[in-house]
Amino acid sequence: MIRYIWFDLGLTLVGNNHAAIYQKVLADLGVKKEINEVECAYHLANKYFMREHPGCLGKKEGVRGYLEKLMEYLQLGRETQRFLIGMEQENPSVCWRKFPFTDGVLNRLHQRGIKTGLISNWDHSCRRVLEENGLLSLMDTVVISSEAGCEKPDRRIFERALLLAGVEPSECLYVGDNYYDDAVGASAAGMRTLLINPPGRLGIEELKFPDVIESIQDVERYTYD
Numbered sequence: 001m002i003r004y005i006w007f008d009l010g011l012t013l014v015g016n017n018h019a020a021i022y023q024k025v026l027a028d029l030g031v032k033k034e035i036n037e038v039e040c041a042y043h044l045a046n047k048y049f050m051r052e053h054p055g056c057l058g059k060k061e062g063v064r065g066y067l068e069k070l071m072e073y074l075q076l077g078r079e080t081q082r083f084l085i086g087m088e089q090e091n092p093s094v095c096w097r098k099f100p101f102t103d104g105v106l107n108r109l110h111q112r113g114i115k116t117g118l119i120s121n122w123d124h125s126c127r128r129v130l131e132e133n134g135l136l137s138l139m140d141t142v143v144i145s146s147e148a149g150c151e152k153p154d155r156r157i158f159e160r161a162l163l164l165a166g167v168e169p170s171e172c173l174y175v176g177d178n179y180y181d182d183a184v185g186a187s188a189a190g191m192r193t194l195l196i197n198p199p200g201r202l203g204i205e206e207l208k209f210p211d212v213i214e215s216i217q218d219v220e221r222y223t224y225d
């Protein structure tokens with residue numbers, strides 16, 4: 001019986017405007033790309049970094065390598081230098097906004113008596129992002145790496161969350177989009193895990209992991225198992 005569902009934050013409960021920023025910088029360089037092409041390259045670059053450079057995504061030191069990979073996926077490798085300069089000049093402000101379905105899913109779970117929590121690798125801006133999106137009040141427990149002093153996939157961050165909530169791992173589901181941080185870590189802590197990926201297995205072809213879902217909208221059907 002599932003009593004508690006834990007969520008990752010980035011690309012699980014909230015999305016961002018990265019692809020739109022990249023598209024604009026490219027357009028300023030005279031390179032026209034459709035937003036879905038840029039979104040696809042963004043997805044593939046994320047998956048590559050999750051697999052090959054664990055712990056680097058979203059951190060300052062990994063940015064250059066990340067943008068180079070993104071340009072490779074856009075088949076614009078020769079434009080990389082100009083793109084990097086363009087990104088510096090743009091000084092982009094990334095914003096994180098909840099998906100249109102996030103509130104509905106969380107509210108329906110609560111109505112059925114299922115509690116929800118957050119386990120996120122995030123810096124000190126995490127609570128602000130939650131607050132701005134009205135998500136703080138929808139979380140029964142919040143555990144953030146920058147506050148906890150350990151980060152996913154370290155099982156200690158999951159165990160800390162379980163202890164705070166007073167639940168057993170067997171009563172929980174964990175949902176996230178990063179196999180190497182989310183699924184590996186939560187499984188090691190004894191939780192069943194669902195992995196978010198867009199339709200199909202684009203970018204995660206190497207994984208044998210069975211429980212791949214398209215978004216948190218698919219979570220509810222796993223709560224009856």
Ligand SMILES: [Mg+2]
Nearest residue numbers: 008010011177
């Ligand atoms: Mg994520």
